Structure formats: structure tokens, C-alpha cells
Amino acid sequence: GIQVEQSPPDLILQEGANSTLRCNFSDSVNNLQWFHQNPWGQLINLFYIPSGTKQNGRLSATTVATERYSLLYISSSQTTDSGVYFCAAGESPETSGSRLTFGEGTQLTVNP
């Protein structure tokens, strides 16, 4: 199956700093998602991005499918950005839908 690796595993920032999180995946995929797990354990959808670039406020993401990696950019970080960021990828044929393989996450701490 697909392997998903995220880096760095831990990241500590001062409020206002920028950061880049990386996700490498081992095979071609037709689903690539980024999630934020908040301190209450809820998984928040950030981006659905099997290819290309998207932006949503201070966050943006880029997936280069041919090179099997995706990047999540966080600009002007805030304390509320703290939590775990997960990348998940899947090859998802019609018969099985969006079966996702998750990376182990990046634990982000933003200090005031």
C-alpha cells in the first residue's frame, strides 16, 4: 500500500512566524488531503489537493503529483494554529472510495 511520510515531526514557532510542512507519498494518488487536529481531537479539513496549488487565508498548499510530495504553508502563525497537522493520501478506485493512508503528523506549537 501507499506509504506517507511527514516532516518535521515537531515544530515550535513564535507567533507571527512562517512555516512549511512536507508530505511525501510513495505511489501515485488521486486523493491528497491536509487536516488539522485541534487540541479537542477534532479533525478539520484544510485542503483537498491531489494536484496543484490552493490558498485559504493564511494557509496554502501545493501538491506536485509527479514528484510525489505535498507542502502545507502557514504564514503569520497564530497560537490557534497549534495542534497536529496530518497529510493523508489514497489511490481510491471507484469500488472503495477514499481510503486514506495517514502520515504520523506534524505537532505544531505556536508560542505567544
Next chain:
Amino acid sequence: DAGITQSPRHKVTETGTPVTLRCHQTENHRYMYWYRQDPGHGLRLIHYSYGVKDTDKGEVSDGYSVSRSKTEDFLLTLESATSSQTSVYFCAISESGQGAEAFFGQGTRLTVV
């Protein structure tokens, strides 16, 4: 927010007892999934469903069974709970195949003592 409700949200049970977790959706999505999350790890797929009465195994299916008798409900059963099944369980849904975006419920924290 996607209309996904998991119940119960928290449960403590004894080793050897059966446990059923419920996932209910109001989105009429075809696909439903059960994942588990353990400390320091991402989520791992237990079972999934691609239609009513159509289910299949995921990566970590041993010790679990599922049923889907209606589009909106997907049940996860631990026939005889073990301490290794202490985890947080997430249900997810997606509308169609070919890599459609998946949305997750709020999770059920299960403790087996």
C-alpha cells in the same frame, strides 16, 4: 460541517465485553469508513463500506466487524473487547469514488479496562 454523528462519544468497558459504536450521516454519501487513532500515530483504516450491505476490510480489521443496513448508519462492533483496542475511533464519509474528499466525525474515545 459535514453531518456526521458518532455515538457514544466516550465509553469505558471491560475486557471481553462486546461493544458497538455507531456512525450516523445525514449527507446521503455512498462511502463510509472506520479509522482508529493511537497516541503518536496517524489514523489507520479498520473497515469501510461502499454501499448498503457492502463492506470490506481495511489495514487493521482483526477483532472488528461492521454492518451497514441503511445508507445513513455504519456500525463498528468489537465482539470481545481487548485492552489493545483502547483507542479513539473516527468515522468518515465521502460522496463518491475516485478520490473524493473525505470528512470525519468527532471521534469516540473507547477505553477497555
